[in-house]
Amino acid sequence: MRWNGDSVARVWRREEGSVSLYLIVSTAAMLLLTSLLIDFARIAAFERQTELAAQSGIRSALSAYDDGLYERYALFGTGGSDRGELFEHAAQHNWTGETAGSFRLLNMKTEASHVDSYEVLGSHEVFKRQVLEEMKYKAPIDFTLEIASKFVPIAEAMKEASNSVDLLGQVQQLYEEREKKLDEVLALQKQAAAAASERLPALLSSTGPSIINGYGNYVRWKSEDASLEDGEEPAHQAQIAAYVSRAASGAASIAASGSQALNLHQEYEQQAQAALLEAKQYNASIQVFADSLSASQAGGGYDRISQKEIAGSEPASMTPAKLNELQQSGGAIAALVLESDWFEIYAEELQKQTAAIQRVxxxxxxxxxxxxxxxxRQGSSSSMSLALQDLKSSYNEYEMLYGVTGSIIQSRDAERTKRQASDKERKANEAAASSKLSEVKQLVEQLKAAPDQEENRKAFQQVEQRKEANLKFNQAVQHEVSSSEPLGEDSGETVQQSMSEVGSIYSGMADLLDDVRDPLYINEYVAHRFKAFDPKQFILSNGQQGTFSQELALENQEVEYILYGFHEPAANVAAAYGELFALRLALRTMEGFIECRALGHPLLVFSAAVLYGIEKAIADMAVLSEKGSIPLSKYAPAELSYLDYLRLFLVLHGVNEARIARMIAVIEQNTGTDLSKVSTGLTGELTASVNLWFLPGLMRSFTAGGILSGKVKGNRYETTRTIGWFYG
Structure with missing residues (x-):
């Protein structure tokens, strides 16, 4: 059959089969859309499964942590099994649940996977984060109930004692300088009187009367020689010449002695007036301190602690009367002040002494x-006698007032003796206190010089190297300068330093309780996780070392090393001993002010309180070595252990990069693990693929256009997931 154009046109214009063609076209479009949606849904499900697999893998990788670090130090760090294998194994098992031969909606497989570290435990930031996480519930309760609450009852008393020590310590120096100057003034007065009495009394008692007594013979000799006839030789020429010479030189000596005494008096008075002015200035400074007591005394950390309501704190056993006595110890400073007109009167007295010698x-x-x-021959014997009598009268009047037994000098001596009545006893107390303080210093030096430390020293050298390596790893610089000398040069300086240290401890506790969280948690972590020295190893008598040297191994004094950072085995323990003694001295000196209040003179009370404090502090150290704990104070009987005191010193010295580095160094020394290589955070990368059922070419065009994030290889869609996770 032949087809021509008309025949074709007729076929298309026929209505038979039109529905079938429409259905074919529409069905094809629906199948295309459905295929696209199915693969899109499968890809979405695959993406989600890949993310879940990556999460499961990273959690599995982190499950392999170092048991030793966690058990001993509550620190999480990777360890044990290979983390890459754990990640891959967990990821694969996340999507292979279908049984063999069953229909698999998602035919997924792992193309590649690997795990990387992005945080390490040797980093100070990471290390502190884990410590804070560990201690955030436990530390505040421990510190508040165990330490801070015990200091609340004596906060007010310690504030008053600290103010008294600070004021009296400065006033004592001013008082001693004032008295030194006043002693100098009195000594100059006596030197002036001694200059007057050096020659004048002898001249007035012998030379003057001899001149007057010889004057009658002189007149007679002159008369006899004058009545001689012409040509007669004078019979008394030699006697007359001798008398004239003796009388003239004697009178000149008396006048010269008087003039010399006046010149010396004027010089001494000038020096005495200058010294008196300096004494007046010192007195004015004492007055300033006395006046400052009337102003409100800022208590700093003392007030901040005493005003807090801290659970577990007990009321103080100190009565208001006792506290008032303590306040009066500083208030008695006013009794040391000399009235301003006292110096005016003394200055006039010095002028009067010079005026008196001027008359002489x-x-x-x-x-x-x-x-x-x-x-x-223009005068007479009577005129000479009258002049000598006037001279003697002036000098005797001067001697009665300003001589060695003169009333004014005796009065000044008596006044000085009364004013300085307690100085001898005070200086005896200071000498005794300094002697006992020297014993403590000697003991600290004995601790430092413990023998047989070579083996222990090796461990300290190793931990020092680890600390330096960690500081370098963190690019941190050690700005800390530790001091092992909490004891001053003398007892007064030592007790002032001790009171200052207690004030810093109160301020530190107040800061911590005012939500300064991080240092508190880190300090408490040190106290909980590291070993402190056994205080029973402190040897307090006869210089016996016993097993002390053996106990100085690093493993027995980790807290002390972290606190002070010395790399000599005995140095950290010696530093702790010194600071502990200083703290006990401050607490006991507060008690001493109350016990010695009856002595009256404020500086005598001060010296006696310091001596009391030193003696009691030494006894406390002995009790601590026997029992391991001592009551905080006579007025706050709560027991504090040696470790409690170390916790206070941790507060006192603060947290810095060097201390964190020492903590890490000790952990590394004990575990043999380099924390700079212990991961605490991991990133896992998982590359997986899923088969595509329809139209991979179309999906490839979608990935190229950015509609899908993965890529298409052959008939499979491939994607990569990266996920990070870390320990708390």
């Missing part, structure tokens, strides 16, 4: 003039 000097010159007049 004038009278001595007048006597010389009367002798000269008498020798020239």
């Amino acid at each position: 000097s004038n009278q001595s010159a007048q006597f010389k003039a009367s002798v000269s007049s008498a020798l020239s």
Whole structure:
């Protein structure tokens, strides 16, 4: 059959079969859309499964942690099985649940996987984060109930004692300088009087009367020689010449002695007035301190602690009367102040002494003039006698007032003795306190010089290297300068340093309780997870070392090493001993102010309180070595252990990069693990693929256009998932 154009046109214009063609076209479009949607749904499901597989894999990889680190230090770090294998194994098992031969909606498979570290435990930031996570529930309760609450009852008393020590310590220096200057003034007065009495008394008692007594013979000799006839030789020429010479030189000596005494008095008065002015200035400074007591005394950390309501704190056994006595110890400073007009009166007294010797000097010159007049026959014996009598009277008056037994000098001596009545006893207390303090210092030096430390020293050298390596790893610089000398040069300086240390402890506790969280948690972690020295190893008598040297191994003093950072085996324990003694000294000195209040003189009370504090502190250290704990105070009987005191010192010294590095170094030393290589965070990368059922070419165009994030290889769709996870 032949087909022409008309025949074809007629076929297309026929209505039979039109529905079938429509159905074929529409069905094909629906199948294409359905295929596309099915593969899209499968890809979405695959993407979700891949993400879940990656999450499961990274959790599985992190499950392999270091048991030793966790059990001993509650730190999480990777360890044990290979983390890459764990990640891959967990990921694969996340999507192979179908049984063999069963229909698999998603035919997935792992193309590649690997695990990387992105955080390590040796990083200070990471290390502190894990410590804070571990301690955030436990530390506040421990510190508040065990330590801070015990210090609340004596906060007010310690504030008053600290103020008293600070004021009296400074006032004592001013008082001693003032008294030194006043002693200098009195000594100059006595030197001036001694200068006057060096020659004048002898001249007035012998030379002056001798001149007057010889004057009658002189007149007679002159008369006899004058009545001689012409040509007769004078019979008394030699005697006359001798008398004139003796009288003139004697009168000149008396006048010169008076003038010299005046010159020395003027010089001594100038020095005495200058010293008196300095004493007045020191007195004014004492007055300033006395006046400052009337102003409100800021208590710093003391007030912040005493005003807090801390669970577990007990009321103080100190009565208001006792606290008032403590407050009066500082208030008695006013009794040391000399009235301002006292110095004015003394200055006038010095002027009067010079004026008195001025009269003596004038009278001595007048006597010389009367002798000269008498020798020239213009005077008389009576005029010389009258001048000598006036001179003696002036000098005797001067001696009665300013001589060694003079009333004014005796009065000044008596006044000084009364004013300085307690100084001898005070200085005896200071000497005794310094002697006992020297014993403590000697003991600290004995601790440092413990023998047979070579083996222990090796461990400290190793941990030092680990600490330096960790600081370098963290690019941190050690700014800390530790001090092993909490004891001052003398007892007064030592107790001032001790009170300052207690004030810092109170301020530190107040800061921690005011939500300074991180240092508190880190300090408590040190106290809970590291070993402290056994205080029973402190040897307090006869210099016996016993097993002390053996106990100085690093493993027996980890807390002390972390706290102070010395790399000599005995140095950290010695530093702890010194600080502990200083703290006990401050607490006991507070008690000493109350016990010694009856002594009256504020500086005597101060010296006695310091001596009391040193003696009691030494006894406390002995009790601590026997029992391992001691009551905080007579007025706060709560027991504090040696470790409790170390916790206070951790607060006192604060947290810095060097301390964190030492903590890490000790952990590394004990576990043999380099924390800079222990991962605490992992990133896992999983590459997987799924087969495509329809139209892979179309899917490839979708990935190229960015509609799908993966890529198409052959008839499989491939994607990569990266996920990170870390321990708390």
